[in-house]
Amino acid sequence: MNVPTLNHAAQIAPPAEEPALEVDGLVKSYGKVVAVRGISFLVPKGQVVGLLGPNGAGKSTTIKVCLGLTRPTRGVVRVFGSTPVTAEARRRMGYSPETPYFYPFLTAEEILAFYAGLQGIESVRASVDRVLRATGLEAARSRKVGHFSKGMVQRLAVAQSLLGDPEILFLDEPSSGLDPEGRLEMRQIIQELKQSGKTILLSSHILSDIEAVCDRVIVIKAGRIVADRLLNNEMPELEVEVEVRALPEEALATLRRMGWNVHYDEPRLSVMNLQPGQEPELLSVLAEHRAQVYQLQRKQATLEDIYMEIMRKGGEEQ
Ligand SMILES: Nc1ncnc2c1ncn2[C@@H]1O[C@H](COP(=O)(O)OP(=O)(O)OP(=O)(O)O)[C@@H](O)[C@H]1O
Ligand SMILES: [Mg+2]
Numbered sequence: 001m002n003v004p005t006l007n008h009a010a011q012i013a014p015p016a017e018e019p020a021l022e023v024d025g026l027v028k029s030y031g032k033v034v035a036v037r038g039i040s041f042l043v044p045k046g047q048v049v050g051l052l053g054p055n056g057a058g059k060s061t062t063i064k065v066c067l068g069l070t071r072p073t074r075g076v077v078r079v080f081g082s083t084p085v086t087a088e089a090r091r092r093m094g095y096s097p098e099t100p101y102f103y104p105f106l107t108a109e110e111i112l113a114f115y116a117g118l119q120g121i122e123s124v125r126a127s128v129d130r131v132l133r134a135t136g137l138e139a140a141r142s143r144k145v146g147h148f149s150k151g152m153v154q155r156l157a158v159a160q161s162l163l164g165d166p167e168i169l170f171l172d173e174p175s176s177g178l179d180p181e182g183r184l185e186m187r188q189i190i191q192e193l194k195q196s197g198k199t200i201l202l203s204s205h206i207l208s209d210i211e212a213v214c215d216r217v218i219v220i221k222a223g224r225i226v227a228d229r230l231l232n233n234e235m236p237e238l239e240v241e242v243e244v245r246a247l248p249e250e251a252l253a254t255l256r257r258m259g260w261n262v263h264y265d266e267p268r269l270s271v272m273n274l275q276p277g278q279e280p281e282l283l284s285v286l287a288e289h290r291a292q293v294y295q296l297q298r299k300q301a302t303l304e305d306i307y308m309e310i311m312r313k314g315g316e317e318q
Helices: 006-012 059-067 087-091 108-118 124-134 150-161 180-195 207-213 249-257 279-288 303-313
Strands: 021-030 033-043 048-052 074-079 093-096 168-172 199-203 216-221 224-230 238-245 262-265 268-274 292-298
Touching (some): 033 074, 048 207, 087 093, 108 150, 124 150, 124 180, 150 180, 180 207, 199 207, 224 303, 268 279
Parallel strands (some): 048 199, 048 216, 093 168
Antiparallel strands (some): 216 224, 238 268, 238 292, 262 268
């Protein structure tokens, strides 16, 4: 009789959804230089992951191995379950390199049509139109790339990465060297790609960009992951600072009875553990005690605070 065993039951359980990207025990050496020293992470479909870390940390190397552009020394990379070097996996990936270079005497659309041809895309014209639109380069389509600004070249690199309508995008510092307006445009382009459901690995040194567009940040230092955190999740407790005068002792006692961890050094009242949305409650307690409130300021840690702390400590995970 065929009695199902525990193992058997596990086999028939519905499999978890296949991740878009799986990096397992990745090590990459260039001769004596060990660029990546054992990195593992999974990226679910549709997630936007920021890769952060100092110069030389191993971000671009990790991206290149994921793309199959260079082979791992040890470890495995799977893109949608298969090795990245197959034509099928390549078709599903898009890449915007760290320092894009395009032949300067060609126009944007000539370059894109050339790459579309290389990729074997059938509807070249439609694909070129689509990616020019997605990156806001329609008006510049007939201009020679040698006359492009740095921001336009970066956008062209992203446009080129989108030609085959890939499911996963590797964007290696797409905003480096851009002015504030160019950075904002690039951020909007990435946000739209995210909304269209793309999985994205975005390497950047611009913490505010990562904070604005990424669901998760992976911090790499000296070839190792030193932090892997979700962003935009439930906000943790807030620390707020209130400028308030004439705060009576009873008010402090009331605030403490309500569970808040408070400290008052006139005129600065610090509340260490406020839940998001409790600010009105706090202010009404102060008003009931006729305290004079001048301003309230949130002191939530930014990604910059977190990053600096991780760099100082040298890592928290893995
Ligand atoms: N082709 C190569 N040959 C030799 N060493 C390399 C090569 N590519 C990268 N490296 C070395 O590997 C390490 C990691 O480099 P990588 O380019 O991956 O870092 P990164 O995190 O992308 O840095 P950055 O923020 O400056 O772009 C560095 O020490 C670098 O000098
Ligand atoms: Mg790099």
